[in-house]
Amino acid sequence: MENYADKNFKRLEKILLSDKINIPEGFAEIVRRDIESVLSSYFELNRVRLEIIPSAAGAEITVSADASRIKTLSVGSNLD
Amino acid sequence: MAARKIVITSGKGGVGKTTVTAGLGYALAAAGFGVILVDADVGLNNLDVALGVEDRKLYDFSDILESRCRPGQALIRCGERDLFVLSSGAETPAMTAQAFRGVIESLATSCDFIFIDCPAGIENGFHRAVSAADEAVVVTNPAVSAIRDADKVLSLLTGYTLSSVGIAINRINGGKVLSGEMMSAADIARLLRRPTLGIIPEDAEILLGKTPAHNGRSEADEAFGAFADNIASRRARPYDYLSAHRGFRGFFRRRA
Numbered sequence: 208m209e210n211y212a213d214k215n216f217k218r219l220e221k222i223l224l225s226d227k228i229n230i231p232e233g234f235a236e237i238v239r240r241d242i243e244s245v246l247s248s249y250f251e252l253n254r255v256r257l258e259i260i261p262s263a264a265g266a267e268i269t270v271s272a273d274a275s276r277i278k279t280l281s282v283g284s285n286l287d
Numbered sequence: 288m289a290a291r292k293i294v295i296t297s298g299k300g301g302v303g304k305t306t307v308t309a310g311l312g313y314a315l316a317a318a319g320f321g322v323i324l325v326d327a328d329v330g331l332n333n334l335d336v337a338l339g340v341e342d343r344k345l346y347d348f349s350d351i352l353e354s355r356c357r358p359g360q361a362l363i364r365c366g367e368r369d370l371f372v373l374s375s376g377a378e379t380p381a382m383t384a385q386a387f388r389g390v391i392e393s394l395a396t397s398c399d400f401i402f403i404d405c406p407a408g409i410e411n412g413f414h415r416a417v418s419a420a421d422e423a424v425v426v427t428n429p430a431v432s433a434i435r436d437a438d439k440v441l442s443l444l445t446g447y448t449l450s451s452v453g454i455a456i457n458r459i460n461g462g463k464v465l466s467g468e469m470m471s472a473a474d475i476a477r478l479l480r481r482p483t484l485g486i487i488p489e490d491a492e493i494l495l496g497k498t499p500a501h502n503g504r505s506e507a508d509e510a511f512g513a514f515a516d517n518i519a520s521r522r523a524r525p526y527d528y529l530s531a532h533r534g535f536r537g538f539f540r541r542r543a
């Protein structure tokens with residue numbers, strides 16, 4: 208038999224946290240695009256993913272991206 | 288001495304606020320305390336009906352506010368003990384939060400406990416009821432939607448000056464908890480992160496309209512006794528609602 212108790216507990220943990228953090232619609236996409244634009248000056252990007260998961264402390268944010276190439280930058284001289 | 292003023296609230300409707308108010312009232316009166324139960328569900332008097340005394344009502348809250356009687360005259364005695372109920376009556380312009388609080392204050396000199404039975408929702412009636420209290424009990428049942436609403440109300444309550452906020456878990460079914468079909472009281476308390484003052488089992492006698500804590504024999508009577516003990520002694524010792532479902536007694540119950 209399915210354990211509704213566990214299932215409901217986990218569901219509620221998520222619901223209660225997201226009720227508290229209250230992420231507005233479209234918020235994650237705006238942040239994702241910002242990060243994408245920063246990263247794209249250094250990498251030839253294929254894809255950028257962003258996940259915001261409410262947590263007891265507030266939110267856990269995971270960014271992952273993959274790139275096909277690192278852009279060549281003349282950084283050496285600037286650091287002298 | 289001034290009475291402790293405790294509001295019984297929930298957010299979601301129908302989870303058992305009125306049942307808890309009545310059950311606690313009976314249990315504390317049986318323990319020798321003077322108790323006044325105030326119906327704050329203005330326009331829908333439920334509490335006098337739940338206590339079976341609606342026929343004996345002469346005055347209600349609105350009569351006090353419109354000076355047709357003194358607060359003490361509107362109290363209906365329930366049974367032999369010092370248990371009284373104040374009916375809500377109709378919504379009137381005089382029924383402001385301040386006026387409501389004033390009446391509660393004037394009653395507080397004549398008893399040990401005042402319980403305020405909150406209406407469903409978080410509209411005007413909620414504010415009126417909560418601002419007259421200095422402690423709160425948030426009632427929930429094991430349903431996901433009820434727990435979510437209880438959590439929202441707990442957040443709202445942080446905006447009031449309350450010396451203590453606890454929870455009551457109603458309609459728990461020990462057998463279903465043991466078989467994993469229902470969340471346990473401990474799980475619910477962990478989600479809501481507040482002390483559990485009361486745990487009341489699902490009880491067919493309550494559904495039949497019998498007043499709880501009348502004879503001290505049903506499972507709910509026992510649970511209300513433990514709940515009342517916690518309130519009176521300001522602690523949160525959880526009632527063992529699972530014991531009836533374990534071991535010998537539980538074995539026969541499960542087979543029945």
Ligand SMILES: Nc1ncnc2c1ncn2[C@@H]1O[C@H](COP(=O)(O)OP(=O)(O)OP(=O)(O)O)[C@@H](O)[C@H]1O
Nearest residue numbers: 300301302303304305306407458488489490493494
């Ligand atoms: N422990 C219980 N076991 C069985 N039935 C219960 C229990 N608690 C409450 N009930 C039933 O559930 C119904 C709703 O209870 P109650 O009126 O106390 O809820 P409420 O929160 O006061 O509702 P409202 O929000 O409308 O004021 C009633 O019919 C009551 O008899």
Ligand SMILES: [Mg+2]
Nearest residue numbers: 304305328333
């Ligand atoms: Mg009610």
